[in-house]
Amino acid sequence: MSKRKLKETSSANGECISQVQRILRERFCHHCTTGKLFGIDQQYKHLLELLKRTTLHGESNSALIIGPRGSGKTTLLNHVLKELMEIKQIRENLLKVHLNGLLQTNDKVALKEITRQLHLENVVGDKVFGSFAENLVFLLEALRKGDRTSSCPVLFVLDEFDLFVHHKNQTLLYNLFDISQSAQTPVTVIGLTCRQDVLELLEKRVKSRFSHRQIYLMNSFDFKQYIKIFKEQLSLPAEFPDEAFAQKWNNNIQHLSEDKTVQDLLQNLFHHSKDIRSLHLLLMLALRNVTVHHPLVAVADLLEASKQRSVDSQANIVHGLSVLETCLIIAMKHLNDVYEGEPFNFQMVYNEFQKFIQRKAHCMYNFEKPVVMKAFEHLLQLELVKPVERPTVRAQKEYLLMKLLLDNNQIMDALQAYPNCPTDVKQWATSSLSWL
Numbered sequence: 001m002s003k004r005k006l007k008e009t010s011s012a013n014g015e016c017i018s019q020v021q022r023i024l025r026e027r028f029c030h031h032c033t034t035g036k037l038f039g040i041d042q043q044y045k046h047l048l049e050l051l052k053r054t055t056l057h058g059e060s061n062s063a064l065i066i067g068p069r070g071s072g073k074t075t076l077l078n079h080v081l082k083e084l085m086e087i088k089q090i091r092e093n094l095l096k097v098h099l100n101g102l103l104q105t106n107d108k109v110a111l112k113e114i115t116r117q118l119h120l121e122n123v124v125g126d127k128v129f130g131s132f133a134e135n136l137v138f139l140l141e142a143l144r145k146g147d148r149t150s151s152c153p154v155l156f157v158l159d160e161f162d163l164f165v166h167h168k169n170q171t172l173l174y175n176l177f178d179i180s181q182s183a184q185t186p187v188t189v190i191g192l193t194c195r196q197d198v199l200e201l202l203e204k205r206v207k208s209r210f211s212h213r214q215i216y217l218m219n220s221f222d223f224k225q226y227i228k229i230f231k232e233q234l235s236l237p238a239e240f241p242d243e244a245f246a247q248k249w250n251n252n253i254q255h256l257s258e259d260k261t262v263q264d265l266l267q268n269l270f271h272h273s274k275d276i277r278s279l280h281l282l283l284m285l286a287l288r289n290v291t292v293h294h295p296l297v298a299v300a301d302l303l304e305a306s307k308q309r310s311v312d313s314q315a316n317i318v319h320g321l322s323v324l325e326t327c328l329i330i331a332m333k334h335l336n337d338v339y340e341g342e343p344f345n346f347q348m349v350y351n352e353f354q355k356f357i358q359r360k361a362h363c364m365y366n367f368e369k370p371v372v373m374k375a376f377e378h379l380l381q382l383e384l385v386k387p388v389e390r391p392t393v394r395a396q397k398e399y400l401l402m403k404l405l406l407d408n409n410q411i412m413d414a415l416q417a418y419p420n421c422p423t424d425v426k427q428w429a430t431s432s433l434s435w436l
Helices: 005-027 043-057 073-087 090-095 107-117 132-141 168-182 222-236 243-258 258-273 276-287 299-309 313-319 323-339 346-360 367-380 406-418 424-431
Strands: 061-066 096-098 154-159 187-193 213-216 385-387 403-404
Touching: 005 187, 005 222, 005 243, 005 276, 043 061, 043 073, 043 090, 043 154, 043 187, 043 213, 061 073, 073 187, 090 096, 107 132, 107 168, 132 168, 154 213, 154 222, 168 187, 187 346, 187 403, 222 243, 222 258, 243 258, 258 276, 258 299, 276 367, 313 406, 323 346, 323 367, 323 406, 323 424, 346 367, 406 424
Parallel strands: 061 187, 061 213, 096 154, 154 187
Antiparallel strands: 385 403
């Protein structure tokens, strides 16, 4: 092949790879509405019907979407809203207010955010209201433009719904649910939470105004469907510009899904976490290796991505510790083994460390006690060790009870990968008997 042809082929491949990266990255984005929904068709129809009744017929409602993290709560809502926005009447009238329990930590902040998102700052101006309820009713009245059927419907989305329960007297929830029960402006309140016991946290007056509609997402698909999801998530659409490349790519994905190594890898991930977000993370990491010179995803890419995904962050911290700090970790490991996980204090760790020095007779490890204490405090800052109880002002540092947050496997794996770790330190770690 001539240099010119080779250059043209490389350029065409480069364009295809860029398209693939763009399409798949959009699809893997957790809240993106271009991807597919899996195993939640009933929930989708339920929520769509609920919101249509508000947006088209002026009927107020409230509902909770409940499911573990990564089960698709936000994705489900975004897909429903995308379909609703394709209807001209809804697109022109529906007002949306998104609140998050992590950001709107009290009713005052939440009300300010509602005012901002409804663009009513100028209407409120310097008005003084007697209560939260009066302020909220005034905001919704400002949106009225005739009778109930012609008023702008308002959708309130409360992400991390369980955190709003901790607001003083649950005033925000009470007023939102109260309005959704009354014949005022059509309002629907949708709460998203991963707590299944969230209704038990509501006050009686709040619970009585809630419709008790609950939509559950539980990732109920089996491994056979999981493999199908894997294929669909990586496959290119029929409308991809370069048909030949798309065919080649999709054939490769089919072969990957049938490969025993890939299936074992996916089986491990499936048993660890069934949510689609975990699968997306794995595929995103594998997709990074796709280039002009490596245009198709290989088994090795998925294996490497799986390895990166399951990296132990705590063990990585151990790699960066000094020899002294590593010795203290090993001393704590031995104390855990001898006392079967019971808490220890600095003095016990120091005594254990001293016995190692005396046995090995190494002056290179013979640090003064304040230096060892400083190293111990550094481990505390790195959260590899934590106090069992909150320390009091008068408590002596040496005798505070502590707990090691690393298990034996993590310590041994970290020591194996530790650069230039002294041999006698490794031998001390592998010794089954303490120097006690």
